[in-house]
Amino acid sequence: MEFVRACIPWLLMMGATFPLHGDAHGTPPGVSARMSDRAGSRPNIVLIVMDTCRADRLDATRNGQPVMPALLDWSSRSVRFTNATAACTWTRPAMASVLTSLYVDAHQVFLGDSILSHSMETMAEFFGIAGYNTICIQTNGHLQEGTGFAQGFDVFDNRYSTPFLPAEDVTNNALARVREAGEPFFLYVHYMDPHGPYWPPQRYRALFNYPNPGLLQDEQDIVENFTGYLNDQVDYTLGIKPVRDFAELSATGKEAVWTLLDGDCRYTDTEVMRLIASIAQAHPDTIFVVTADHGEHMFEHGHLGHGLTVYEPVFRVPLIVNGPGLAPAIIPSVVTTVDLLPTLASLAGLPPRSTWQGNDLFAPRDPDGPVFAYTRGGAAPRWVNLETVRRGSMKWIHNLSTGAGELYHVVNDPGETNNLASIFPEQAAELQALLDAHREDNLRARIRTTSITPHPGGWIEEGMALTLTAPDGAHHQWKKDGADIADDPSRITGAATRTLTLNPVVPEDAGVYECRFDDGAKSVQYTRPYILNVLPLNSVPVASPIALFVLAMVLVIMSKRIFHRG
Known part of the structure; x- marks a missing residue:
């Protein structure tokens, strides 16, 4: 067989062709199902997702206390991307994009009944092929085996529960699984605590002085049972309800909601850092990524929660990368979490897939983007169909249902309060053209x-x-x-x-x-x-006589070897 392989280049030079194909699961030519013999020197990889964590909480303070001090300090020794965005503003499509490096229209996970197809190669499958032990600690109900998100994991530790599994238990389970795993390992851990309903442990409520001074009892009752108020606010903002069931919270009441959210963020910060520190001590050759699936609205544009807009509070996410050989840096380039899989592959010394739509975060790139997001679905009557593109400081939002558009300069107007669409129609048209081309590119990716x-x-x-x-x-x-x-x-x-x-x-x-x-x-x-x-007519080429002769000689030699071995 080695003789045959040695002959192939000569056959190709003389006119013979031998098609090379991947297997049925998309494995490229020459890549075995498991490259364990080559994987010993690969770094470990840890992907940490903090559900619903807003990008602005990393630098935030509450009552003079930093909200996420551990990760903020760690980010100073890491590479921090300050303009990172999500591909969707709710979990299932957003995480499908993280795990496949495909945008939403490409992987087609955008509705509540959407399932991540087994024809899509996930991050776990990619690293599994490269010889990694693949582990997931999953706490989100959208990301279960039945929705396609367990594929590729050797260990899929499903810890979804109601109420959500506390961050402390998530960290403990992750560390236990790592102790059982051999190197190299790929670990994906999903923390739910920043997600509503916001109710951190007592020590974190006390840290930020909750209940807030001046908070009335009736508003405290609403804040501590917030789901009903959130749904009422969303339906009113979307025009589904003409009148609210709840009276609008006062400024003190809204501040109390922020206090509980930040308590959840501080709790998550503590536990994520405990996970990172423990793994880094035992396994120094480890690459860490800390990010979020999407952000969260906190009364901006009248909204609460996520998944129903593509405004900055839900579009932007924290993104920190740390690993051996990575010099600390703050990078303001406009990037997307679709870029994570190509980045991790590159850091692990693995070639990228041609099907990926993301790009290596550390490769040369246009710092202005563009980056895209698409949010579609929701249960009727909360149906939305929104797409957005950001290029540099300009952001265009297009409502696919109504055709309406919004143009914002998100550096000068981070609250997206001044719609510039009528003032700069040429820029709006240019960004819409980017969206149109991007949509077709997504379809071609499938x-x-x-x-x-x-x-x-x-x-x-x-x-x-x-x-x-x-x-x-x-x-x-x-x-x-x-x-x-x-x-x-x-x-x-x-x-x-x-x-x-x-x-x-x-x-x-x-x-x-x-x-x-x-x-x-x-x-x-x-x-x-x-x-x-x-x-042209009568011009179909025939195989080179020399190539046919060499091929015949190869077959003769092969047959002699087979009979000799027999």
């Missing part, structure tokens, strides 16, 4: 296979008939070089159906063909681009 007759490995000669058939679906539209193909019954049939027939093929047919289609409901897809090269 490429499907086209059935081709004659076989795609054959040569297409002028005068032949070519049939391209897309997968089952609805609303098929074939495209050539990006433009729609119109029906032409005289030569092209079925341009807007599953099958496109070119009969006869003419030189002008050369180009790139793809089909855009959907399943009649949610999922829009593209087929894999097919490049058609049309050869």
